[in-house]
Amino acid sequence: MGKTIAEKILGHHAGGEVKAGDFLLAKVDLMMGNDGSLPLVFEASRRIREFGVRSPEKTIMVLDHYCPSPSKEVSRLQEEIRDFAREYDCLLYDCGEGICHRLLPENGHVLPGMLVVGADSHTVTYGALNLFATGVGSTDLAVAMNWEMLWFRVPETIRLQIEGKLPRGLCGKDVALYIVGSLGSSGAASRAIEFSGRAIDEMDVEGRLTLCNMMVETGAEAALMPFDGMTERWLKPLKIQGDHEPVKADDDAHYEREIAYDISGLEPQIAFPHEVDNVQPISSTRGVRIDMAFLGTCTNGGPEDLRIAARILKKRRVHPGVRFIVSPASRKVVEEALADGSYQTLIESGAMVNPPGCGPCVGAHGGIPADHTNVLSTANRNFLGRMGNREANIYLCSPATLAASVVRGEITDPREFLA
Amino acid sequence: MGVAHTFGDDINTDYIIASSRKRDTVDPKKLARYLMEDIRPGFGLQVKKGDFLVAGRNFGCGSAMEIAPLVVMAAGIRAVIAKSYARSFYRNAINLGLLVLEADTDLIDEGNLLEIDHSGLIHDVTKGERIQTRPFPPLIKDILDAGGIIPYMERKYPRSSP
Numbered sequence: 001m002g003k004t005i006a007e008k009i010l011g012h013h014a015g016g017e018v019k020a021g022d023f024l025l026a027k028v029d030l031m032m033g034n035d036g037s038l039p040l041v042f043e044a045s046r047r048i049r050e051f052g053v054r055s056p057e058k059t060i061m062v063l064d065h066y067c068p069s070p071s072k073e074v075s076r077l078q079e080e081i082r083d084f085a086r087e088y089d090c091l092l093y094d095c096g097e098g099i100c101h102r103l104l105p106e107n108g109h110v111l112p113g114m115l116v117v118g119a120d121s122h123t124v125t126y127g128a129l130n131l132f133a134t135g136v137g138s139t140d141l142a143v144a145m146n147w148e149m150l151w152f153r154v155p156e157t158i159r160l161q162i163e164g165k166l167p168r169g170l171c172g173k174d175v176a177l178y179i180v181g182s183l184g185s186s187g188a189a190s191r192a193i194e195f196s197g198r199a200i201d202e203m204d205v206e207g208r209l210t211l212c213n214m215m216v217e218t219g220a221e222a223a224l225m226p227f228d229g230m231t232e233r234w235l236k237p238l239k240i241q242g243d244h245e246p247v248k249a250d251d252d253a254h255y256e257r258e259i260a261y262d263i264s265g266l267e268p269q270i271a272f273p274h275e276v277d278n279v280q281p282i283s284s285t286r287g288v289r290i291d292m293a294f295l296g297t298c299t300n301g302g303p304e305d306l307r308i309a310a311r312i313l314k315k316r317r318v319h320p321g322v323r324f325i326v327s328p329a330s331r332k333v334v335e336e337a338l339a340d341g342s343y344q345t346l347i348e349s350g351a352m353v354n355p356p357g358c359g360p361c362v363g364a365h366g367g368i369p370a371d372h373t374n375v376l377s378t379a380n381r382n383f384l385g386r387m388g389n390r391e392a393n394i395y396l397c398s399p400a401t402l403a404a405s406v407v408r409g410e411i412t413d414p415r416e417f418l419a
Numbered sequence: 420m421g422v423a424h425t426f427g428d429d430i431n432t433d434y435i436i437a438s439s440r441k442r443d444t445v446d447p448k449k450l451a452r453y454l455m456e457d458i459r460p461g462f463g464l465q466v467k468k469g470d471f472l473v474a475g476r477n478f479g480c481g482s483a484m485e486i487a488p489l490v491v492m493a494a495g496i497r498a499v500i501a502k503s504y505a506r507s508f509y510r511n512a513i514n515l516g517l518l519v520l521e522a523d524t525d526l527i528d529e530g531n532l533l534e535i536d537h538s539g540l541i542h543d544v545t546k547g548e549r550i551q552t553r554p555f556p557p558l559i560k561d562i563l564d565a566g567g568i569i570p571y572m573e574r575k576y577p578r579s580s581p
Contacts, residue, residue, distance in 0.1 A: 022556075023556040023557075023558040023559055024558065025558070040484075040485065044485075044569075047569050048569055048573070049573055121483065135483070135507075136510070137483055137484075137485050137507060137510055137511045137514065138485050139485060139511065139514040139515065139567075139568060139569065140510065140511075140514060140568075142569075143514070143568050143569065143572055146572075147572050147576055149572075149576075151513075151558060151559075151562065151568065153556075186477065186480070189477075189505070189506065190506040219506070221506060
C-alpha cells in the first residue's frame with residue numbers, strides 16, 4: 001500500500017518500511033531548544049551517564065523568549081545556556097537574532113525530507129518546507145542530543161485539501177484560523193496533517209510557514225506541505241550545501257480522513273478569547289474596541305507580514321487609544337523591512353518596535369496588557385493569561401486585519417483599506 | 420495492591436499540579452502533596468504508595484511540561500489507568516518510566532482495590548473482576564521495563580559517543 005509523507009520520512013529515518021501506528025526508534029537530523037525549554041533539558045541531561053552532545057552542528061540553541069532579559073534570574077539562565085553551548089560547541093543564536101522558528105528555516109537548517117525535533121510546541125512550523133518536525137519534551141531532547149535518536153509512534157495522517165482562490169486581503173493566517181476553528185483544539189490530536197489543493201499550490205512558503213505553525217493548535221504532531229516550485233524558489237537564495245530529499249506522498253497512500261475546504265468565499269477570520277478554536281468570520285464582529293495591538297511572533301513576524309501591515313498604515317496613524325507593538329521575527333526581517341521601507345512606515349504610523357524575538361507573546365516582557373483591556377494579536381494563542389495578565393482579552397487575526405484595526409481602534413475588515 | 424482514585428475526562432496538566440505551586444519549587448517530592456489540588460483539595464496527602472489514578476479520555480492534556488508525570492510518580496502512584504492520553508503526557512510518562520495503561524475505566528469505581536499482573540491485566544479485588552488493558556507495543560514495553568527512555572538507551576546503546 002502507498003505511503004503518506006509522514007510514513008516515508010519516519011520510515012527512512014528508522015531504516016525500514018513503516019505504517020501509521022508503528023512504534024520505532026528513528027535517527028533525528030536536527031535538534032532545537034530555546035531559553036523557554038533548555039534549562040529543563042539540561043536538568044534531564046544530568047540523568048544521562050556520561051552525557052555528551054553527539055553532533056554539535058545539529059544541535060541548535062536559540063535565545064528568543066526573553067530578549068533582552070527582563071530580570072537577573074532570566075539572565076542567569078541565559079548565561080547557563082551560553083556556557084552549555086560553549087562547552088559542547090553547539091550552534092547558538094543569542095538574544096537579538098530572532099525567534100527559533102524563523103531562524104531555522106531562514107538560515108537553511110531545516111530542509112526537505114528531514115526529521116527535526118524541538119523542545120517547543122511550534123516546531124511543527126518547519127513542515128512548510130516538506131519535512132517532519134515536531135515538539136518534544138525535555139527528556140526527549142536530552143536523549144536526542146546524546147544519541148541522535150528518539151522513539152516515535154508513526155501518526156495517522158489527515159489530508160486537508162484546500163481548494164479555491166484566496167480572496168484579496170486575506171493571507172495564510174486567515175486559512176490557518178479557519179482550519180483551527182473547523183477542526184477544533186483536539187481535532188487532529190497526535191495526527192499528521194498533509195496539505196494539498198490549488199490554494200496550497202498558489203501559497204508561497206511564508207504563508208505555508210504560518211499555516212503549519214498553527215496546526216499544533218489542532219493537536220497535530222506534524223504538518224506537512226508538498227515540495228514544489230514554491231519550495232524551490234524559497235530555498236534557492238539560501239544556497240544550500242549538501243543534499244536534501246523532497247518527499248511526495250504516494251497516490252494510493254492511506255489517509256485516516258480527507259477533508260476538503262473551498263476558501264474562495266472566505267472572510268478574514270478572528271479567534272475570540274480565550275480559545276484558539278473560538279473562530280468567527282470578521283463580519284460577525286461588531287465594534288470590538290482594541291486597546292493594544294501586537295504584530296509579530298513565529299506565526300506572523302516575517303518580512304511579508306510587516307510589508308502587508310505597512311501597506312495599510314502608509315500615510316495613516318495608529319488610533320490614539322491603541323498601543324501598537326511590533327516584534328520582528330528576526331534580525332534579517334528587520335534588515336529587509338528597513339530596505340523596503342516598511343520599518344520606517346510602521347514607526348511613522350506610531351508603532352513601538354521591539355528587538356527581534358518572541359516579544360510579548362508569552363507574557364514575559366515587551367508589552368503586558370492592562371486589566372480589562374482588549375488585545376488584538378497576530379500570535380497563535382489567546383489563552384487566558386497568555387500575555388501575562390488573566391484580566392485581559394486576546395483576539396487573534398492576520399497582519400492585514402491588525403493594521404486596519406489599529407487605524408480605526410476597533411476590529412476592522414482590512415478589505416476596506418485595500419479597495 | 421492499591422486504591423483506585425477516579426477522575427473524569429480531560430484532566431489537564433495544570434490540574435495534576437497547579438502552576439501557582441510550581442512558582443515556589445519544581446522539586447517533584449515537595450510538589451507531590453499538591454497533586455490534583457485544584458479539583459480535589461487534600462488529595463495529595465491522602466494518596467498512598469501503590470495507589471492508582473483512574474481517569475477518562477485525554478488524560479494529561481494541556482502544557483507539555485514533564486513536571487506533571489514527575490509529580491504523579493513522586494506521589495507514589497503505581498500506574499495511571501485512562502481511556503486515552505494526550506500525546507505529550509504519554510510521551511513524557513513513557514520516557515520517565517511511569518506506567519500509563521489504557522482501559523475501559525468506566526468499569527472501575529472509586530475506592531476499589533486494584534492489582535496489576537505481569538501481562539498488564541487489572542484485577543479489581545473489590546469487585547472480583549478482571550479488566551483488560553490495551554497491550555503495549557514491544558518498543559514501549561521495553562522502555563517501561565528498563566525504567567524509562569534513559570536507562571533503555573543506556574542499555575541498548577551503551578557508548579554515548581560513536
